[in-house]
Amino acid sequence: MPSLGADMEAGTLVEWLVKPGDQVHRGDVVAVVETQKGAIEIEIFESGTVEEILVPLDERVPVGTPLARLRLEGEGAEPAPRPPPSSPEATAALGAAPEGGEPKPFLPLARPGPAAPAEAELRPAAERIxxxxxxxxxxxxxxxxxxxxxxxxxxxxxxxxxxxxxxxxxxxxxxxxxxxGLDLDAMRSAIAGAMARSKREIPHYYLQHTVDMATALDWLAEANAGRTPERRLLAGALFIKAVALAARRFPALNGFFGTKNFEPSRAVHVGVAIAIRGGGLAAPALHDADRLSLGELMDGMRDLVQRTRAGRMRSSEIADATITVSSLGERGVEALYGVIYPPQVAIVGFGKIVQRPWVIDGAVGPRPVVTATLGADHRVSDGHAGALFLAHIDKLLQEPERL
Amino acid sequence: MSTPPIETTILEELGNIAPEADLSSLDRRADLREALDIDSMDFLNLVAALHKRLGIDIPELDYPQMFTLDGALAYLGRRIGRQLEPDPRA
Missing domain, CATH: 4.10.320.10 (E3-binding domain)
Known part of the structure; x- marks a missing residue:
C-alpha cells in the first residue's frame, strides 16, 4: 500500500485491474485505492508479470503492506524458489516501501514519512461509494x-x-x-491532517517579493495572438516553469524531508495547487516541469486540473511533488502565503496580477505586478538562500521567451 | 420562442465547467467568473470549447466582452454574423 500523502496510514483496495499471469509495464494503472482524497489509481513502478495478489478487494491495509507479488522482466518463468536471504529479491513487492538501497528513478510511490498521529478518522466503509x-x-x-x-x-x-x-x-x-466522485469532507480531513502536521513539524520562514510582470504579459499577449484558444498560455504556466527552473538551481528548496534528513531531488516535480469547486484543495505533481515546454506544461496543467476535479488523480501525482506552487489566478487578492505540504520543504505563492504605481527610469507609472512569496523549511534552508531563489524567479520571469 | 442556439451552447459549456450551478437562476449581467467561481483555466476552456463548437475566432483581447452571459451572447452573435457567410466550421 503506497503512501499517498503525508498523513495516510492505511488505504482500502477497491479494485484490481490485473490478475495473476498478467503482463504489466511500468506506469500501468494496476489497482484503485480508496483514500481520503478519493479513489486513486495506483501505478506500478516495475515491468513484469503479476504472480500473486496479496490483498483482496475491500481490504483495508496499513501503508507499506505489499499488495501483490511481481516477477520482474527477464526472470525465469518457473515460480522461483524462495531466494536465499543474500540474493537480490526475485519479486518486487508492489507498493511496498523499498528496503534500504537507492530509490529507483521515477519510483512514484512508497515514500512513507515519519508516522504521524492520525489527525482524522477515515470515514467508515459503509459511507464509501x-x-x-x-x-x-x-x-x-x-x-x-x-x-x-x-x-x-x-x-x-x-x-x-x-x-x-x-x-x-x-x-x-x-x-x-x-x-x-469526490468526498469533500474526507478531503477536508486530509488537508487538516497534512497542514496540522506541517505547522507542528516544519519551522516555516516566509519571504515576499514584487515582480514586474509587464514584459511577461506583453510576451504572453503576443504569443497567444497567434494561437488558437486550446493552445493559448496562461500566466500561471509561466509561474510554474520559472519556479521549476529556479528549483533545479536551488536544491535546498526541492526535495523531501524524510524521517531525519533532507533528501534533495534532482527531478523537479511541481505540485500544482488546484482548488476544488465547493471547497477543497489538492496539489498533484506535474512531473519534470523544468523540462516541459510552456505548451506541454499548459497541456499537463489542463489535464491535471480536469482529472483532479473529477477525482481521478494518479498515485504518482500524489506522492511525487518536490515543491508546490499555489497561484491565485485572475481573481482574489494580492498575496498568498502557503503552508508547506510535508514532506516537501518549500511552497511558492503567487497572488493575482494587479496594476500598481511603479518607478520606471525615475518616473512613476502604472505597471502590472505580482507578489511572489516563498514559504520554506528552516531545517533545510535559510532566508539568504530563499531570497536568492525568489529573486531568481523574478529574473526568469523577465525573460519569458527563454522559459 | 425557442432558446437561441448560441445561448444553449454557452449554457452547456458553463454547465460542464460548473456542474453544480443552477444556471436557470444565473444573473445574466453578473460577472460569470464571480457568479460561477470560474478561474482562468476554466475561462480558457470555455473559450476553447466555444471556438470549437461555433467555429469562430475569439481573440484574447476580446475576453472582457464575454465576462457576462449577456455580454458573451451579444459578442458571439456579432462574431458569427460577421464570419458566417458560408457555413460555420464544425
Whole structure:
C-alpha cells in the first residue's frame, strides 16, 4: 500500500485491474485505492508479470503492506524458489516501501514519512461509494450520482453496465448536477491532517517579493495572438516553469524531508495547487516541469486540473511533488502565503496580477505586478538562500521567451 | 420562442465547467467568473470549447466582452454574423 500523502496510514483496495499471469509495464494503472482524497489509481513502478495478489478487494491495509507479488522482466518463468536471504529479491513487492538501497528513478510511490498521529478518522466503509474507475469516469461524464445507483459489481460496487441502467440523463443545462466522485469532507480531513502536521513539524520562514510582470504579459499577449484558444498560455504556466527552473538551481528548496534528513531531488516535480469547486484543495505533481515546454506544461496543467476535479488523480501525482506552487489566478487578492505540504520543504505563492504605481527610469507609472512569496523549511534552508531563489524567479520571469 | 442556439451552447459549456450551478437562476449581467467561481483555466476552456463548437475566432483581447452571459451572447452573435457567410466550421 503506497503512501499517498503525508498523513495516510492505511488505504482500502477497491479494485484490481490485473490478475495473476498478467503482463504489466511500468506506469500501468494496476489497482484503485480508496483514500481520503478519493479513489486513486495506483501505478506500478516495475515491468513484469503479476504472480500473486496479496490483498483482496475491500481490504483495508496499513501503508507499506505489499499488495501483490511481481516477477520482474527477464526472470525465469518457473515460480522461483524462495531466494536465499543474500540474493537480490526475485519479486518486487508492489507498493511496498523499498528496503534500504537507492530509490529507483521515477519510483512514484512508497515514500512513507515519519508516522504521524492520525489527525482524522477515515470515514467508515459503509459511507464509501464503491465504483470501478470506468464507472466513475462515465458517471462523471454523464453527471450521474454514483450514490444513487445500485452496483452489481464485487461488494456492491458500481460497474459500468450499471450506468446504462441509470435513469435517463436530465438535460445538462437545466438544474444542478451531481458532483463526481469526490468526498469533500474526507478531503477536508486530509488537508487538516497534512497542514496540522506541517505547522507542528516544519519551522516555516516566509519571504515576499514584487515582480514586474509587464514584459511577461506583453510576451504572453503576443504569443497567444497567434494561437488558437486550446493552445493559448496562461500566466500561471509561466509561474510554474520559472519556479521549476529556479528549483533545479536551488536544491535546498526541492526535495523531501524524510524521517531525519533532507533528501534533495534532482527531478523537479511541481505540485500544482488546484482548488476544488465547493471547497477543497489538492496539489498533484506535474512531473519534470523544468523540462516541459510552456505548451506541454499548459497541456499537463489542463489535464491535471480536469482529472483532479473529477477525482481521478494518479498515485504518482500524489506522492511525487518536490515543491508546490499555489497561484491565485485572475481573481482574489494580492498575496498568498502557503503552508508547506510535508514532506516537501518549500511552497511558492503567487497572488493575482494587479496594476500598481511603479518607478520606471525615475518616473512613476502604472505597471502590472505580482507578489511572489516563498514559504520554506528552516531545517533545510535559510532566508539568504530563499531570497536568492525568489529573486531568481523574478529574473526568469523577465525573460519569458527563454522559459 | 425557442432558446437561441448560441445561448444553449454557452449554457452547456458553463454547465460542464460548473456542474453544480443552477444556471436557470444565473444573473445574466453578473460577472460569470464571480457568479460561477470560474478561474482562468476554466475561462480558457470555455473559450476553447466555444471556438470549437461555433467555429469562430475569439481573440484574447476580446475576453472582457464575454465576462457576462449577456455580454458573451451579444459578442458571439456579432462574431458569427460577421464570419458566417458560408457555413460555420464544425
Amino acid at each position: 464503491l465504483a470501478s474507475p470506468a464507472a466513475r469516469r462515465i458517471a462523471s461524464e454523464r453527471g450521474l450520482d454514483l450514490a444513487a445507483l445500485t452496483g452489481s459489481g464485487p461488494g456492491g460496487a458500481v460497474i459500468s453496465p450499471d450506468l446504462d441502467r441509470a435513469p435517463a440523463e436530465e438535460p445538462r443545462v437545466a438544474g444542478p448536477r451531481a458532483r463526481p
